[in-house]
Amino acid sequence: MLFLMNVAIIVAAGSGTRFGSIVPKQFHEILGKPLLIHTLERFEFCAAIDEIVLVLSAEEIENFRNIAEKYKLKKLSVIASGGETRAASVLNGLNSIASESPEIVAVHDGARPLVTIEEITKTIETARDAGAACLVAPVTDTIKEVSGGKIVGTIDRAKLRRALTPQCFRYEILKRAFTSANAVGETVTDECLLVEKLGYEIRVVEGSAKNVKVTTPEDFILAESLLRHFEIENV
Numbered sequence: 505m506l507f508l509m510n511v512a513i514i515v516a517a518g519s520g521t522r523f524g525s526i527v528p529k530q531f532h533e534i535l536g537k538p539l540l541i542h543t544l545e546r547f548e549f550c551a552a553i554d555e556i557v558l559v560l561s562a563e564e565i566e567n568f569r570n571i572a573e574k575y576k577l578k579k580l581s582v583i584a585s586g587g588e589t590r591a592a593s594v595l596n597g598l599n600s601i602a603s604e605s606p607e608i609v610a611v612h613d614g615a616r617p618l619v620t621i622e623e624i625t626k627t628i629e630t631a632r633d634a635g636a637a638c639l640v641a642p643v644t645d646t647i648k649e650v651s652g653g654k655i656v657g658t659i660d661r662a663k664l665r666r667a668l669t670p671q672c673f674r675y676e677i678l679k680r681a682f683t684s685a686n687a688v689g690e691t692v693t694d695e696c697l698l699v700e701k702l703g704y705e706i707r708v709v710e711g712s713a714k715n716v717k718v719t720t721p722e723d724f725i726l727a728e729s730l731l732r733h734f735e736i737e738n739v
Contacts, residue, residue: 507605508606508607509554509605510554510606510607510610511554511555511601511606511609512547512556512557512611512624513598514543514544514547514614515559515612515613516530516543516559516613516614516615517559517560517561517585517586517587517593518586518590529615529718529719530614534617534731535731535732537575538571540615540617541571542731543613543616543617543619544558544572544577544580545577546619546621546624547610547624548580549621550621551625553579553628555581555602556577556580557600557601558580558582558583558614559593560584560586561586565583568583582601584596590692591692607674607675608628608631608632608675610627610631610671611673611695612669612670612671613717616668616716616717617718618715618716618727618730618734619669619711620712620715623670623712627671627672627709630707631672633707634707635673635674635704636672636674637673637706638667638672638694638696638707638709639668639708639709639711639715640665640709641668641712642661642665643661644661645661647659647661671694671695671696677702678695681695681698681699681702684698
């Protein structure tokens with residue numbers, strides 16, 4: 505009898521050029537451990553996750569193995585090589601899943617260490633019910649539509665949400681989304697875009713604005729401050 509399993513694909517294959525450092529941002533330490541380890545531990549400690557697939561650039565895999573030894577990541581089953589695009593990296597992760605019976609696949613940015621276990625769990629549960637779910641956060645700025653160097657309209661931000669991760673899908677839906685589109689060659693910023701093209705309903709799960717993606721040195725400072733408060737609150 506096969507047991508259905510929930511798999512997290514953690515995508516951390518980017519070069520991080522906007523971070524302005526020779527060392528990839530995912531290996532910079534926050535509070536004594538690499539940013540990527542903080543992210544992986546959120547999924548390691550989440551009871552709703554059975555398996556973790558990590559996607560890294562090929563040249564960083566051996567380096568990560570050496571770093572990760574002391575952190576005892578028992579759910580980490582595979583480290584896959586990244587592709588030339590985000591979509592190619594996610595597809596490599598999807599094709600590397602070790603489980604014979606994946607049910608829900610949660611795709612998450614390795615540079616988002618502040619996702620909570622509750623957010624992961626709720627997004628998985630919603631995807632199990634609806635087929636697809638996206639963690640989102642409100643848009644707090646006023647958004648203007650611009651054309652020809654002029655403001656031509658103001659968009660109602662009450663209808664807008666920022667897409668966060670994880671984005672969760674039934675395995676067969678995500679697999680079909682990649683099969684049905686030339687995703688690897690397209691500019692695909694998230695997996696929901698591919699699933700939208702199939703016509704599936706994607707439920708939203710309201711998340712926290714603290715779930716930031718570390719892209720710049722300023723983001724790193726913010727993430728460090730938020731993680732410090734998180735650790736104090738959970739002592």
